[in-house]
Each structure stands twice: as structure tokens, then as C-alpha cells.
Amino acid sequence: MSDEEKGTQVGPTVSQEMYPEMDLGHGIVGWESQDDPLNPRNYPQSRKWFQLATVSIITFISPLASSVVAPGVSLADQEFGNTSSIRSSFIVSAYLFGYFSGPLLLSPLSEVCGRRVTLNVATTIFVLFQIGCALAPNLPALIFFRSLSGFGGSGCLTIGGGVVADLFEAEQRGLALSFFQFGPLFAPVIGPICGGFIAQRAGWRWIFWVLVIAGGTLTGLVMVTNRETNPTVLIRRKTVTLRKELNRPELCSCYDKKGDSRGPVILLMQSLTRVIKLLATSPIVLIMSLYIAAAYGCLYLLFTTITTVFQDQYGWSVEISGLSYIGLGLGFLAGQTVFALTSDRILIRLKQKNNNILEPEMRLPLCLPFALFLPISFFWYGWSVQAKTHWIVPIIGLFPFAFGIIGIFGTLQAYIIDSYPRYAASAVGAVTVTRSLFGALLPLAGPPMYKELGYGWGNSLLGFVTLGMILCPILFSRIGGSLRKRFTVDYE
DSSP states (O other), X not given: OOHHHHTOOSSTXXXXXXXXXXXXXXXXXXXXXXXXXXXXXXXXXXXXHHHHHHHHHHHHHHHHHHXXXXXXXXXXXXXXXXXXXXXXXXXXXXXXXXXXXXXXXXXXXXXXXXXXXXXXXXXXXXXXXXXXXXXXXXXXXXXXXXXXXXHHHTHHHHHHHHHHHXXXXXXXXXXXXXXXXXXXXXXXXXXXXXXXXXXXXXXXXXXXHHHHHHHHHHHHHHHHHOOOXXXXXXXXXXXXXXXXXXXXXXXXXXXXXXXXXXXXXXXXXXXXXXXXXXXXHOHHHHHHHHHHHHHHHHHHHHHHHHHHHHHHHHOOOHHHHGGGGHHHHHHHHHHHHHHHHHHHHHHHHHHHHTTTOOOGGGGGGGHHHHHTTHHHHHHHHHHHHHTTOOTHHHXXXXXXXXXXXXXXXXXXXXXXXXXXSTTHHHHHHHHHHHHHHHHHHXXXXXXXXXXXXXXXXXXXXXXXXXXXXXXXXXXXXXXXXXXXXXXXXXXX
């Protein structure tokens, strides 16, 4: 089989990982050969990218649902007679409580039962509870249904990281992740733009009906086209088949310990704590998760206040206020492009300098340059809004934050996947859990903070916090490798 048919690049830029092969003499079931076409790593490039695209499609609509309701919050408040700014923020951020709880179950489920079935169940939950949101009789019901739809919507975020690890070698993951993370970061920007027009023209409930239509259509497409990529699950299924065909009950998957007779239920119960184990026993995962969570919380604080700022400070209508997110959108697009063009190239160059030995820490040099952009936006955006300058000034001021945060997310997520490729879904789940909790809670502090400090000093406070956070990428580069090697994780 040629390199092109195997789905790898010609030359030394892509490492050839050795895959466990079949050894029936010793009772081991594995791949037929290093070129086994059933191994997802050996898929043709076209099939790999198609597989990733099917996951990325639903990963676009799910994060879009997190922010699309923001411009319609004021209309929902009017209908339900709500005057609490905190409860208004909860309409947006409650979705992230689902993002917090979902990975705790869905990540290990995808590693035991498979990516495909878990994604299908999760996206179905996402769509069904959008119907609940559209029919919500009161504000508490709306908040409750939003959190449950977020639970289902979180599946694609963590499972997608696992799919990237299943399909791509480390030297290709930067580009794959830049494609996959387009949805999680760019969709929340497009959401308010769409939501503003829908809420103004058709009412806030139609925001959720549109999500039902779009989400249901895409879920159906994913169910039909998506295929299982988890190598552990594929070999376990092969093992079960060969046990019956050869009448050899002692056969064992190459990914399991010899003599391991645990069934799927026991495996799942033991795997449910994997996300917590990663956070509790791996300091580098915990520190990176907290760093990403703080940046993500700041992002969602912006999401929940931008429309209010432009409606109150500049007199924009609900319909037009969604356009205030364009600065963030352009920043995401620029950051995505830079990350896609540089991440894998830097990794390959550093690997060649290291006697062709790859270390996950080779991802980290990009983190610091991107981190420098975060504080710029808070000072620029906050004081331009406070001074009521022309509306284009604060919109441009949001660009640096978006540019920086997408590079940070991509770099650290690639590092975590490279460090824990077999359990990439759980590793990404650990990051998703912490960032979603911060993303849900931090925006609740936004209204009282801005009321007390104003937009100038309120955003400056966040600017000083993100300025101090620049020390984190320096810390990652200096001690990340030693922490990763010193504190190994017991996954079983």
C-alpha cells in the first residue's frame, strides 16, 4: 500500500507509530499488519477528513446554541416578567452547566462503547431539549432545559478530540484541530448575529425552533455517515467475533491486559472516574485546564455583556446588536489561520532537532505569543465603551482577544491529546469540564461588576488578570515535561 493510500504524508515529516499486531499463538487479537486498512490511522486522507468533518459539523451547531439566545434574552425577560440581571445571564450560561456535567459521562462512555454510538445519543439529547426550550412555560423551565441541552451538546466537544487522536498522527493534529475547533470558538460569535435577527423578526422562541431544525438535520446526517474510529473499541469487537468463530474464549484484545475478563459495564464504571483522575493526579492537566478555564470564562463574560453594551451605550436594536460580535469573529478567523499554518511546522522542526524524537512539549512554544494578545482587548474595549467612542473602536478592540484565545486553545488541546492519545476524549473532557464551569459562573459576576466599576475599570480588572496569566505559558514550557513524566495517571 502506498503512502498516499495509507493516508500519510510522504517523507520524514510524519512518524510511523507501531501498531499492535495479531498474535493468535499467544492469544492476542490486534491489527492484521501495520498497513491494516481497518485501522483508522491507515484510512486514506479523504476518508479521514470526511470522518472529521461529520463530527465537526455537529460541533459547530452545539456551541452556536450556547450564545445564539443572547440577543433574545431581553425579549424573554419581558415575556416572563424577569428584572434580575443575574437570572438573565443564567439563560445564556446555564447551557455551560450542561457542558460541565456532560464530559464526566460521555468521555469515558466513548472510550468503552465507542465514539459513534455515544455521539448519536448525545446529539439526540441536544435536539430533544431544544424543543423543551422552545416550549418553556417560564424562566426556570427555560434555564433547566438549556442545561440539559448543553449536556447533550457537550458530547461532540470531547468526542471530537478523541476522533482527532484516532485518525491523525501527532504531526498532523495541529491542522486537524484547527479545523475541528472552528466550531467551538467561531460558532458562539455567529450565534448572536443570527439570534438577533431571528429574535427581532420571529420572536425569541424561534431561536430554539431553528436549532431543532438545524440540529435535527445535522444529527441525522451524522448518524448516517459517521463510523467508529476508536481503535480500542474496534479491536474489542474483533476479539468478540474471533472468540466465537474460533471457539477460543481466552483471546484478548491487544489494548487490554492479558486475562482481563471485565465486561463493558464494569469497564464503564471504572472509566467514569477517568476525567476526575486526570484532574486530580496530573498537575499539568489541572494547571492547563484552569488556565484555559479562566480565559474561557472571560470569553463568555464578553458574550453575555456585548449585546447589552451596544444596546445601552449605542442604542442598537436587538436585531443589529448581534453584529457587534464581528470583531471577535475576525479575530478567531485570523488566529485559526495562523495556528493552522504554524503548529505542525514548529512541532516537526523541533522534532528533527531532537534526533527525530517527538515530545508533546514541542507544541508549547506557540502558547506564549498568543497569550500576549488577551489583555490588550480588555483595556481597549473597556475604555472605548466607557468613553462612548465610535462603535467601530470597541469592535476592533475585541479582535486581539479572539486572536489570542484561539491559539491558546488549539496549542494546549493539541498538547493534551498528544500526551494522552489513547484517552484523548477523557483528557479533552477534563479541559471541557473546568472551562465550562468557569464559563457558566464567571458571566454571573459581570452585571454587578460593571455596575460597580463601570465598563472601563471593570474590563481593566480582567485585563490585569489576563496580564498576570501570561506567566502560565512560561511555566508550561519550563516544567510541563517534568510534571507530565513525574505524575503518571492510573487510568484503570
